[in-house]
Amino acid sequence: MNWNTLVFRELLQRKNKLITSGLAIVLGIAVIVTINTVTTYSEKAISKELDALGANILILPHGASLVDYYSADLQAGEIPEEYVTLLTTSNLEGLDNLSPKLSVPVNVGDKQVTLTGILPKNEFQSKASWQGAGIFSRPKSCGNVDDIFGLTQKAPKETLVRKRVIETLEPNEVLVGSDVASKLQLKEGEEIAMLDKPFKISAILPQTGTVDDSRVFAHLHTVQDLTGKDAVVNAIEVVGCCEQISKGLVAKINYLIPDAQVITISQVVDTQVKTNALMRNLSTLFLVIIIAIGGASIANDMYNNVYERRKEIGTLVALGANSSVVLKVFLKKALLLGILGGVGGYIIGTIIAVVLGPLVAGVPVLPIPYLFFVAVGLSVCITLIASYFPARYATRLDPCTVLQEV
């Protein structure tokens, strides 16, 4: 016989007790896993929505103002396009998306619209001198959230609105803002002529309620060529990670590009920072409450188990066991229950989160693998701590009382 036999026999002897103890631990951990999984995906969904608020940093020529930017009247000032390469190849953290823009007024028929040159994402990557170290290969952060299965599978054209970037754009293609399309009665697949060049309308953008609705987007280099400009832009829109912005990202960009002014769109950043902080605090609060309640339930169960086995403890002591042996017996049991509770709690908690998450929080939820280790670790810690103190107390009980011999 070894100590494991003693622990297993005790567990199997009291099957009802094993079921209730196991259930208490499994349910406690399941609740923690469920809440954590659902809140993690809720946070992601909210971050994703915040992402749609658009750029939160603008890089403008000196002398240009936000009014100029929003009215698309930016011809007075220009900055070199190579700033984009400078940023993409820098080691600045928190730059999630970049969108260089050159806006010029053009006529379509007898109507004037703003033609904005943009650079598709595939050209950023080819520009990066050290590919793999460029900003688009960095880990996802708060401004560039992972796609959530089932939530953000939107049409590629919408990425321009949401992420300020588009994957590809051919030199003869344009994307048309919703107001322009409506005013000029344009449709996808039609052709329009601007600056004496025919363009194919590859997409009509959804309405955004911003100046983008009254713009036509073409490839940056096409716009530069057609307007006879060098490799310049009017503005570089940046979607920056709000945490990094609060840690001085703007100053770092300014240091990198001293000949331009870097402006934070404070409303966007404030909203992102506050909402992210709120979600984080709520998640932490939930976690603390659930751990406290689940932990108390587990601790109570383990305490009762030790209390019920006082006589057995007295017998072991009478047979020559010292306190460390008694502790070992109880802690082995706690370890076993902790592991079983952690594994069971993770499985049940994840199933509940995946099934009920979309119904309760309105977001699709997938299993989070790292929570398995958190669940087992937490379960083992709680059961060990909850068992340690009553077991230690039991080893110090008066043997006369414990053995009920007096």
Add this chain to the structure above:
Amino acid sequence: MLKVKSVSKIYKKRDQEVKAIDNVSLEIPKGDFVSIIGPSGSGKSSLLLMLGGMLSPSLGKVFIDDESLYDLSPNEIAALRQKKIGFVFQTFNLIPYLSAIQNVQVPLLLSGMHEKDQVEKAQYLLQRVGLDDRMDHKPSELSVGQQQRIALARMLANDPSIILADEPTGNLDPEMSQTVIKFLIDLNEEGRTIVMVTHDMKVANQAKRSVIIAKGGTVG
């Protein structure tokens, strides 16, 4: 040799002191068979636990082979108990979820014996008490007498030189009581020291000598 010198045990209950043992002195030479008799609440079980290193005295000293028991650390006391002392209880205190053989193996496990040797020794001890056909039975599947015999086999597991028995016949019928007493006499004849607490004069008289303890004090 067992020696109890001017020992008292005082409990505090609701700011009142209760003397379970009051200034008891006793010498038990090696190989003796002593019965301690006295009324309920006289402190005889407390004295037995004290002799076994499980209840420290408030005053006085307890010696085992000239070694002051309670001057040792708790772990040293546990080691000494494992090596030299065997307990027999009125209620047997068998571990209910272990089989007869596993119950006997517990002290062997505590002494660090290899699993195979544990089984061999436990089988031998259960044979000695006449339970070789009940080795895999749990205590609940056995009669009261059989349970006490498992407790006796368990007590012998580490070959103790001192046996402390607390009302070993208290729950047994007269026939089984006599078997147990006979067993204790045999063990005494092997040279083991036996201290037995009982309130049954008939059982007490089978020891070599009796010590009467009345409400905390030794009478003689």
